[in-house]
Ligand SMILES: Nc1ncnc2c1ncn2[C@@H]1O[C@H](COP(=O)(O)OP(=O)(O)O)[C@@H](O)[C@H]1O
C-alpha cells in the first residue's frame with residue numbers, strides 16, 4: 001500500500017534521513033522504533049508531505065506521491081496524527097472533529113461525527129469546550145478521532161502514547177487495534193516498543209537516520225539483541 | 237452633548253475597528269504586521285473620491301470599486317511581495333515585514349503621482365442631512381458609517397465562526413502545519429485572507445473619507461499606525477480585540493478633544509500602546525483568531 005524507497009530528507013542543510021526504505025501492506029499495523037532523535041518524526045513528516053524528500057520515492061496505492069503537499073495526500077487517504085497531538089486549542093472539540101472532515105463533501109459526515117462522539121463519550125461530554133482545555137489523554141483521543149473523520153486509508157500515528165499515564169496508554173493501544181480491525185492500515189511510531197509490537201504485524205528500527213533492522217513483530221520481540229538495544233529500557 | 241460625542245466616538249471607533257480587523261486577520265495567518273495595509277486603505281479612499289466626485293457615480297458604486305481594486309491590491313501584495321519570501325532557506329523572518337514597508341512606500345508615492353499631494357473632499361449626496369432628536373443632532377452619514385461597520389463586523393464574525401472557509405482560516409491562523417494536515421490548502425487560505433483584509437481596508441477608506449470629508453496620500457500612514465496600536469491594545473490576532481480596541485480608541489480620541497486638549501488626540505493611541513505593553517503585553521484579549 002505504502003512504499004518508501006531510499007528517501008533522504010532533512011531540515012535545510014541538516015541531513016536526517018539517509019536512504020530510508022519501508023513498506024506497509026494494506027490492512028496491517030507497522031511500527032517504527034528508535035531512540036530519541038533517530039528520525040522517526042522526520043520519516044512521518046516525509047510520508048505525510050510536511051517535508052519534501054531530497055531524494056528517493058514514496059508511492060501510495062501504486063501511485064507516485066513524492067513531493068505532494070499534506071492536503072493533497074490527505075485527499076489520497078493518508079492522515080497524520082502528529083507528535084504532540086496538535087489540537088486546535090482555540091477551536092471547540094466539535095470544531096476540531098469537523099475540521100477532520102474538512103476535505104469531505106459526502107453526506108455521511110454527520111453520522112460519522114455522531115459515531116465518533118459515541119465511541120469517545122468524553123469528547124461528547126466536552127464537545128463545546130475549547131480543545132486546549134482537554135487533558136493530554138483526551139487531546140490524543142481527539143487527535144485520533146479527528147484524523148478518523150477524514151476516513152483515511154492509511155493512518156500515521158507519531159508517538160500517540162507520549163506523556164500519557166499507563167492506563168490511558170493501554171486505552172490508546174486498544175483504540176489503535178480497533179481502528180485497524182475496522183479496515184484502516186496503520187503506520188505507528190512508538191517508544192513504548194513492547195506494547196507497540198504486540199499489536200503490530202511488522203516493525204522497523206531506525207538509528208540516526210538509517211534503517212538498521214526490520215522484521216515480523218514477533219521476531220523483533222524475541223530478538224535478544226534488539227530487545228536490549230532498543231526495547232530494554234521501557235518494559236511494560 | 238455627551239450623547240452626540242458618544243455617537244461621534246462610536247462612528248470613528250467602528251471605522252478604526254474595520255482597519256484593525258484587516259491587520260489582525262493578516263497577523264493571524266502570517267504572523268506579520270502588514271505595513272502596507274494603511275496605504276491600501278488610503279487607496280480605497282481615493283477610489284471612492286474618484287468614483288463619486290470625478291465620475292459622479294452613486295456611493296454603492298464607490299464601495300464596489302474600492303472593494304475590487306483593494307482586493308486586487310491584496311492579491312498582488314500576497315502573490316509578489318509576501319509569498320516569494322515564505323519558507324525560503326536563509327530568508328530572515330523580518331523579510332516579509334520589510335517587504336510590506338517597501339510596498340507601503342511605493343503605494344504612497346504612487347498615490348502622489350495619481351491623485352496629487354493635496355486634500356481631496358469626499359462629497360456624498362447626503363452629507364448635510366441630519367436628524368434632530370431633542371437637543372441632539374445626528375448626521376445621516378454617521379448612521380450609514382456605523383451601520384456598515386457593524387454589519388461588516390457581524391458578517392466577519394459569522395463567517396469565521398460558522399463557515400467552512402472561515403474555520404479553515406482560523407485553523408490556519410492557529411497552526412499552519414496542522415491545518416494543512418487536515419486538508420486545508422494553506423496557500424489559498426493565506427491568499428484569501430490578505431485579499432479579504434485588503435478589501436476591508438478599502439471599505440474603511442471610503443468610510444473615513446465620508447466621515448471627515450477629506451482624503452490625502454498621508455492618511456495611510458497615520459491610520460496604519462493607529463491600526464497597529466489597536467491590535468496591540470486588543471491582542472495581536474484577536475478579532476474581538478480589534479473590534480473593541482477600535483471602539484475604545486475612537487471613543488477616547490473623541491472625548492479628549494471635547495474635554496481635554498485636542499493637540500493630544502493622535503497621541504492617545506500611542507500612549508495606550510505603551511501602557512498596555514507595560515501592564516498587559518498580550519493585549520486585552522491575547523489570543524489568536526477566534527470568535
Ligand atoms: N525542525 C527541525 N530543524 C532542524 N533539525 C531538526 C528539526 N526537527 C528535528 N530535527 C533534527 O532531526 C533529527 C531527527 O529528529 P526527529 O525525526 O524528530 O527524531 P525522533 O522523532 O526519532 O525523535 C534530530 O537530530 C533533530 O534534532
Ligand SMILES: [Mg+2]
Pocket residue numbers: 040041042083159
Ligand atoms: Mg519524534
